[in-house]
Amino acid sequence: MQVSIETTSNLGRRLTVGIPAETVDKEVNKRLAEAAKNVRINGFRKGKVPMKVVKQRFGAGVRQEVIGDTINRSFYEAVQKESVRPAGQPSIEPKQLEEGKDVEYIATFEVYPEFEVAGLEDIEITNYDADIADKDIDNMIESLQKSQSEWVDTKAAIKKEFKVNINFEGLRDGEAFEGGSAENHELVIGSGNMIPGFEDGIIGMKPGETKSLDLTFPEDYQVEDLKGAAVVFNITLNSAQKQKLPKLDDTFFEKFGVTEGGEEKFREDVKSNMEREKQKAIKNKVKEQVMEALLEKNEIEVPASLISGEIDALRQQMVQNYGGAAQNLDLKTLLPDDMFREQAVKRTSLGLIVSEIVKNEKIAVDKDVVKRLVEEAASTYEQPEEVINYYYSNEQLMQGVEAAALEEQIVDYIVGKAKVTDANVSYEELMKPAAQQ
Numbered sequence: 001m002q003v004s005i006e007t008t009s010n011l012g013r014r015l016t017v018g019i020p021a022e023t024v025d026k027e028v029n030k031r032l033a034e035a036a037k038n039v040r041i042n043g044f045r046k047g048k049v050p051m052k053v054v055k056q057r058f059g060a061g062v063r064q065e066v067i068g069d070t071i072n073r074s075f076y077e078a079v080q081k082e083s084v085r086p087a088g089q090p091s092i093e094p095k096q097l098e099e100g101k102d103v104e105y106i107a108t109f110e111v112y113p114e115f116e117v118a119g120l121e122d123i124e125i126t127n128y129d130a131d132i133a134d135k136d137i138d139n140m141i142e143s144l145q146k147s148q149s150e151w152v153d154t155k156a157a158i159k160k161e162f163k164v165n166i167n168f169e170g171l172r173d174g175e176a177f178e179g180g181s182a183e184n185h186e187l188v189i190g191s192g193n194m195i196p197g198f199e200d201g202i203i204g205m206k207p208g209e210t211k212s213l214d215l216t217f218p219e220d221y222q223v224e225d226l227k228g229a230a231v232v233f234n235i236t237l238n239s240a241q242k243q244k245l246p247k248l249d250d251t252f253f254e255k256f257g258v259t260e261g262g263e264e265k266f267r268e269d270v271k272s273n274m275e276r277e278k279q280k281a282i283k284n285k286v287k288e289q290v291m292e293a294l295l296e297k298n299e300i301e302v303p304a305s306l307i308s309g310e311i312d313a314l315r316q317q318m319v320q321n322y323g324g325a326a327q328n329l330d331l332k333t334l335l336p337d338d339m340f341r342e343q344a345v346k347r348t349s350l351g352l353i354v355s356e357i358v359k360n361e362k363i364a365v366d367k368d369v370v371k372r373l374v375e376e377a378a379s380t381y382e383q384p385e386e387v388i389n390y391y392y393s394n395e396q397l398m399q400g401v402e403a404a405a406l407e408e409q410i411v412d413y414i415v416g417k418a419k420v421t422d423a424n425v426s427y428e429e430l431m432k433p434a435a436q437q
Helices: 021-036 051-081 134-147 198-202 250-254 262-297 304-321 341-361 367-378 384-393 395-417 427-431
Strands: 002-007 012-019 086-096 103-111 124-129 150-153 163-172 175-188 210-216 230-244 419-424
Touching: 002 051, 012 021, 012 051, 012 086, 021 051, 051 086, 051 103, 086 304, 103 304, 124 262, 134 262, 134 427, 175 230, 198 210, 198 230, 250 262, 262 341, 262 395, 262 427, 304 341, 341 395, 367 384, 367 395, 384 395
Parallel strands: 124 419
Antiparallel strands: 002 012, 012 103, 086 103, 150 230, 163 175, 163 230, 210 230
16 A cells, blocks of 8 residues: 655645555455355356356446445555544545556545643632622522512512513614514513613503603624614503512422421521532632633644534534424524534634643543542432432443543643632622623
């Protein structure tokens, strides 16, 4: 086998491979001989069909099959010989496939970038913590009450968190615009589902009242024609409802698994759950800072084929999150690549950087970390031992736990080299997602 390789770009490679004709012919004859033992052709007994007839009938198909297998096998032999690591599948261009002549093809592909992870000692991490005050527990209990609340009609002036039923008509330069009108539209005030000023404008209204609001669409609004547009919304408030919270009694406590101890035990359980969520939030904030710092200090070129694969994965993930409703549609038109490109580049880059750290530092999954993560997951159930046994009997679940354990170990390794500053914030601030801070 003859192999030559050339560099077409930083990560691009072109591999030219030549395979001797006798290598292909030998394999073709071998497969035809095997086929001749079992093939059935009218006029001949099984196993007695002349090789000439077998070759006439099946030769072209077998040769095509052999060439495909030979190209696949020879490609991976060639890249090993040249010590290159292909990223993604190669594009194969046959150059010579004529029978009796050497097979020749060109494979173009990308390779993984070669780099050294830098800047770990320069990473700065803020390790947040928070005390859980009584008011935080009160706020959490109120949220739990709201989750079990019912809506009751009200004639009172509209406040935040009221649910309203409205008719509205949007006018631009005195003309109605597409998508700007609706009847019997239900809206929770303060949800942020409408453009700025819309929901605030309803506050103070009472059922049966009408009102006109002069508003402006945001400059980054998703509809191009409406970006920054000045409009008037004529609103009629049909009806309103407010939440009626359930009482803090034994019936309410039982819905959350507290059957004894009353409100005191309920508050203890709520605080315990908040403590668990706090620890998760602390870990997540550290991890987010670590990953952002790795990207900032290690700008690497990422193979386009890996980005493309990650985009496809993100697209399919979005479809699954919405119940697979778009499976029969043209997903690339409905959900174009650009929707996912930035996230795909980020995730692919991080994957390469983290893999390099794992390889260089020889970080392996720690069974003690895995055991702790399983026990933590099981601790929220009534029969934790049964849950632990179930985890260890389920290979797919354990793979997920092992991946989480390895991720935690990598973060801990990087934090151990970084400059860490402790900071105490409010519980509410700690629990905010990064995007809201």
